Amino acid sequence: xxxxxxxxxxxxxxxxxxxxxxxxxxxxxxxxxxxxxxxxxxxxxxxxxxxxxxxxxxxxxxxxxxxxxxxxxxxxxxxxxxxxxxxxxxxxxxxxxxxxxxxxxxxxxxxxxxxxxxxxxxxxxxxxxxxxxxxxxxxxxxxxxxxxxxxxxxxxxxxxxxxxxxxxxxxxxxxxxxxxxxxxxxxxxxxxxxxxxxxxxxxxxxxxxxxxxxxxxxxxxxxxxxxxxxxxxxxxxxxxxxxxxxxxxxxxxxxxxxxxxxxxxxxxxxxxxxxxxxxxxxxxxxxxxxxxxxxxxxxxxxxxxxxxxxxxxxxxxxxxxxxxxxxxxxxxxxxxxxxxxxxxxxxxxxxxxxxxxxxxxxxxxxxxxxxxxxxxxxxxxxxxxxxxxxxxxxxxxxxxxxxxxxxxxxxxxxxxxxxxxxxxxxxxxxxxxxxxxxxxxxxxxxxxxxxxxxxxxxxxxxxxxxxxxxxxxxxxxxxxxxxxxxxxxxxxxxxxxxxxxxxxxxxxxxxxxxxxxxxxxxxxxxxxxxxxxxxxxxxxxxxxxxxxxxxxxxxxxxxxxxxxxxxxxxxxxxxxxxxxxxxxxxxxxxxxxxxxxxxxxxxxxxxxxxxxxxxxxxxxxxxxxxxxxxxxxxxxxxxxxxxxxxxxxxxxxxxxxxxxxxxxxxxxxxxxxxxxxxxxxxxxxxxxxxxxxxxxxxxxxxxxxxxxxxxxxxxxxxxxxxxxxxxxxxxxxxxxxxxxxxxxxxxxxxxxxxxxxxxxxxxxxxxxxxxxxxxxxxxxxxxxxxxxxxxxxxxxxxxxxxxxxxxxxxxxxxxxxxxxxxxxxxxxxxxxxxxxxxxxxxxxxxxxxxxxxxxxxxxxxxxxxxxxxxxxxxxxxxxxxxxxxxxxxxxxxxxxxxxxxxxxx
RNA sequence: GCGGAUGUGGCGAAAUUGGUAGACGCACUAGACUUAGGAUCUAGCGCCGCGAGGCAUGGGGGUUCGAGUCCCUCCAUCCGCACCA
Numbered sequence: 001x002x003x004x005x006x007x008x009x010x011x012x013x014x015x016x017x018x019x020x021x022x023x024x025x026x027x028x029x030x031x032x033x034x035x036x037x038x039x040x041x042x043x044x045x046x047x048x049x050x051x052x053x054x055x056x057x058x059x060x061x062x063x064x065x066x067x068x069x070x071x072x073x074x075x076x077x078x079x080x081x082x083x084x085x086x087x088x089x090x091x092x093x094x095x096x097x098x099x100x101x102x103x104x105x106x107x108x109x110x111x112x113x114x115x116x117x118x119x120x121x122x123x124x125x126x127x128x129x130x131x132x133x134x135x136x137x138x139x140x141x142x143x144x145x146x147x148x149x150x151x152x153x154x155x156x157x158x159x160x161x162x163x164x165x166x167x168x169x170x171x172x173x174x175x176x177x178x179x180x181x182x183x184x185x186x187x188x189x190x191x192x193x194x195x196x197x198x199x200x201x202x203x204x205x206x207x208x209x210x211x212x213x214x215x216x217x218x219x220x221x222x223x224x225x226x227x228x229x230x231x232x233x234x235x236x237x238x239x240x241x242x243x244x245x246x247x248x249x250x251x252x253x254x255x256x257x258x259x260x261x262x263x264x265x266x267x268x269x270x271x272x273x274x275x276x277x278x279x280x281x282x283x284x285x286x287x288x289x290x291x292x293x294x295x296x297x298x299x300x301x302x303x304x305x306x307x308x309x310x311x312x313x314x315x316x317x318x319x320x321x322x323x324x325x326x327x328x329x330x331x332x333x334x335x336x337x338x339x340x341x342x343x344x345x346x347x348x349x350x351x352x353x354x355x356x357x358x359x360x361x362x363x364x365x366x367x368x369x370x371x372x373x374x375x376x377x378x379x380x381x382x383x384x385x386x387x388x389x390x391x392x393x394x395x396x397x398x399x400x401x402x403x404x405x406x407x408x409x410x411x412x413x414x415x416x417x418x419x420x421x422x423x424x425x426x427x428x429x430x431x432x433x434x435x436x437x438x439x440x441x442x443x444x445x446x447x448x449x450x451x452x453x454x455x456x457x458x459x460x461x462x463x464x465x466x467x468x469x470x471x472x473x474x475x476x477x478x479x480x481x482x483x484x485x486x487x488x489x490x491x492x493x494x495x496x497x498x499x500x501x502x503x504x505x506x507x508x509x510x511x512x513x514x515x516x517x518x519x520x521x522x523x524x525x526x527x528x529x530x531x532x533x534x535x536x537x538x539x540x541x542x543x544x545x546x547x548x549x550x551x552x553x554x555x556x557x558x559x560x561x562x563x564x565x566x567x568x569x570x571x572x573x574x575x576x577x578x579x580x581x582x583x584x585x586x587x588x589x590x591x592x593x594x595x596x597x598x599x600x601x602x603x604x605x606x607x608x609x610x611x612x613x614x615x616x617x618x619x620x621x622x623x624x625x626x627x628x629x630x631x632x633x634x635x636x637x638x639x640x641x642x643x644x645x646x647x648x649x650x651x652x653x654x655x656x657x658x659x660x661x662x663x664x665x666x667x668x669x670x671x672x673x674x675x676x677x678x679x680x681x682x683x684x685x686x687x688x689x690x691x692x693x694x695x696x697x698x699x700x701x702x703x704x705x706x707x708x709x710x711x712x713x714x715x716x717x718x719x720x721x722x723x724x725x726x727x728x729x730x731x732x733x734x735x736x737x738x739x740x741x742x743x744x745x746x747x748x749x750x751x752x753x754x755x756x757x758x759x760x761x762x763x764x765x766x767x768x769x770x771x772x773x774x775x776x777x778x779x780x781x782x783x784x785x786x787x788x789x790x791x792x793x794x795x796x797x798x799x800x801x802x803x804x805x806x807x808x809x810x811x812x813x814x815x816x817x818x819x820x821x822x823x824x825x826x827x828x829x830x831x832x833x834x835x836x837x838x839x840x841x842x843x844x845x846x847x848x849x850x851x852x853x854x855x856x857x858x859x860x861x862x863x864x865x866x867x868x869x870x871x872x873x874x875x876x877x878x879x880x881x882x883x884x885x886x887x888x889x890x891x892x893x894x895x896x897x898x899x900x901x902x903x904x905x
Numbered sequence: 906g907c908g909g910a911u912g913u914g915g916c917g918a919a920a921u922u923g924g925u926a927g928a929c930g931c932a933c934u935a936g937a938c939u940u941a942g943g944a945u946c947u948a949g950c951g952c953c954g955c956g957a958g959g960c961a962u963g964g965g966g967g968u969u970c971g972a973g974u975c976c977c978u979c980c981a982u983c984c985g986c987a988c989c990a
Binding site (some may be wrong): 260280370723729772780849853900 | 928930971
């Protein structure tokens with residue numbers, strides 16, 4: 001009886017669906033396990049073979065935990081708001097909701113073919129009004145909260161202490177100035193090509209992360225989330241999480257905490273205070289000038305009249321530069337002198353004030369005290385403009401002659417008045433004392449993290465549920481009016497002024513509100529990240545109409561035990577959702593401070609491209625090994641017509657019409673293709689579709705092979721070449737159960753000791769491996785086990801039955817079929833994972849490797865009960881060892897029980 | 906520049922606390938069986954050497970009875986961040 005995977009898989013997928021096999025059990029007496037995947041954005045091109053890698057791992061883990069007696073929550077959903085569907089709508093006029101639904105349908109089919117144990121009753125889609133109702137609701141919670149610095153947590157805005165004697169307008173402004181979501185006129189990353197504002201996180205190297213379009217800076221009215229209030233907690237919260245160190249570090253670096261001091265200098269004429277941030281107050285005596293960012297508000301006030309023109313020209317030039325250009329031009333420093341002077345509050349010295357774009361308005365105070373002797377940037381600037389470079393810290397307290405670069409390290413003070421000869425580490429706290437004594441500042445902590453620009457001028461996103469009243473107030477839409485849904489629009493294009501397409505829909509924007517009268521709706525929508533900030537909470541209770549999730553369910557299921565997804569979300573999604581979660585925690589809506597206890601980053605699956613080599617100006621193709629003999633150009637060839645790097649010539653001729661008459665120069669009768677690892681993409685013809693693999697080999701083979709490919713965390717190229725090995729394993733496994741005629745051929749006789757040992761060892765290994773998130777080694781373990789059982793001719797019913805259970809997380813379809821054939825009426829998912837027994841793993845005799853002076857020499861067998869730590873050299877009386885020792889008395893015998901004996905002579 | 910990760914046969918990889926390096930699989934070689942296959946089975950397969958044996962985990966050094974694993978140093982590749990004061 002052959003292993004008919006196609007019918008078996010179809011049959012069981014049907015069975016699971018009909019019997020609700022994967023319905024989440026909420027029996028709260030059992031321990032819970034919440035296994036979460038990063039849900040996909042349903043793109044138009046469907047899944048390729050790399051996408052399900054993490055899902056397969058989490059599915060194995062979920063199924064394993066279920067067999068171990070846990071209630072498992074293993075949901076799936078779709079991050080269905082986003083740019084590609086909107087771009088497509090702009091091009092075709094097709095409503096993004098339709099495109100999205102079609103894509104989701106395709107994704108679900110593909111996912112179902114792989115045999116995941118997702119509970120589809122828990123599915124969420126972020127663009128579903130029943131879902132984004134609660135995204136809007138959470139937005140309003142943030143809008144109606146403020147951050148209490150003293151208690152270090154968010155609180156309802158009605159509890160905010162409002163200063164007395166404020167006019168109504170001032171009161172309003174005060175409250176708005178404390179909300180966790182607020183409006184601000186700020187410099188934003190405007191992307192003309194996408195027609196929207198992007199978060200700093202979405203801009204890399206001056207271009208948009210998606211699409212690589214140029215981004216410029218421009219002031220606009222924006223909705224902003226006060227994530228900076230949580231900077232400290234977002235750092236400290238990382239400590240208790242089982243996350244990869246690299247991700248924790250990325251988040252820490254992103255938040256960018258630095259200890260230092262704020263120091264206020266005074267401008268000489270206007271007496272304007274200029275506050276700078278520095279991490280090195282100990283270099284206060286080395287300050288030889290100040291620098292303001294071009295956007296700094298004081299630039300205009302303090303610059304002298306004769307310098308105004310050149311300064312304005314400089315500022316104008318700087319503002320035209322995009323971040324990209326600023327970064328590109330980083331080689332030489334530019335700047336202008338304002339003509340103004342400042343007084344060093346500690347030394348009393350008078351120093352020049354300059355403007356330069358190497359100082360960023362967005363970090364610290366937008367002004368720096370320049371210490372050219374201790375900071376490389378200041379050094380370069382001072383060199384270029386002939387400003388004084390004063391050494392205040394050197395390794396030995398003596399001036400370095402011929403200073404070619406700044407000395408940023410620690411050392412001994414010099415040129416610092418009364419403090420010469422101090423160690424810089426000791427002077428650091430003293431310098432802060434001096435600054436405080438001068439009433440010019442204090443020690444502070446500064447963060448790189450900036451508040452999160454939380455809106456996009458786009459159609460396909462959650463509408464922001466805010467109303468602008470006629471008298472200029474900004475008020476929240478009533479909760480009972482949520483969800484606020486998207487109106488139909490004629491055009492999905494954003495307007496040139498940067499307003500969203502919603503702004504054109506008059507009847508949607510201008511409404512007569514029962515509570516606030518004539519109001520104008522906010523026309524911005526939320527950014528792509530909004531929906532994914534909290535989806536893991538909605539999974540607990542997606543049907544709930546009264547709350548985003550049931551508090552009891554939250555208490556039971558949270559936190560997420562294992563969250564598997566790509567490392568590309570290290571700082572974006574994972575920081576935002578932690579922020580929202582902490583706000584919800586402060587407001588009492590969730591039971592944990594952190595959402596994701598354990599995080600695992602699966603590696604990327606790269607493509608493995610194949611190449612053919614066309615001899616120039618011909619339709620002849622030369623095999624890889626012979627290409628040097630000809631003048632040839634490489635050409636991508638579809639990996640689906642290549643097997644083990646050998647080209648299928650017929651298929652190649654049929655691939656494209658222009659290749660129908662292709663000729664080949666073969667080596668050893670074969671056409672061998674070249675290979676290169678690249679990103680998987682259509683244009684490189686290296687996309688491998690899981691549907692095709694499933695058709696040829698089955699979902700069980702796909703699942704096991706994806707795991708077998710290598711460690712989950714590691715990035716690796718997809719290579720279909722090795723898949724036969726895994727497929728062969730499943731065939732062998734299948735054949736263990738049947739005789740030649742296809743009848744079940746099992747015995748109830750006592751299995752051999754050897755068979756018991758092999759199988760129980762497999763149970764132990766597989767269990768231990770899964771628990772340490774190693775999914776590739778169990779596959780090997782199963783292979784060893786099955787090969788061994790075949791050698792031993794073992795067909796013991798009990799052992800094989802248990803093996804079916806152990807294999808079921810990896811290969812659920814074949815396991816169900818065999819389980820059923822073994823006479824069980826219930827699904828194998830209801831079974832218990834087989835417990836290994838120590839007694840079968842023990843050996844009677846242990847074959848010890850003996851090494852002499854660290855070199856492996858021979859082996860010797862001991863009864864297991866002799867294996868003690870205090871084994872004496874006498875045991876080496878064995879002839880074999882004596883021969884190696886040449887009769888010498890060993891000096892020392894080192895015995896590692898169950899491992900090795902090392903003899904030192 | 907700063908930070909992180911990785912480096913083991915022809916290839917993907919194993920080696921959980923330092924203890925027989927290369928398990929398992931692919932590819933390859935030889936053989937068996939044939940209803941001639943993209944099937945199945947058996948054996949071989951790190952390198953040098955006829956052999957005993959020697960050499961091998963990116964290079965060099967160290968600790969140890971013993972190092973892929975720990976320490977120092979250099980090199981290569983990949984991935985983040987990047988005028989953050």
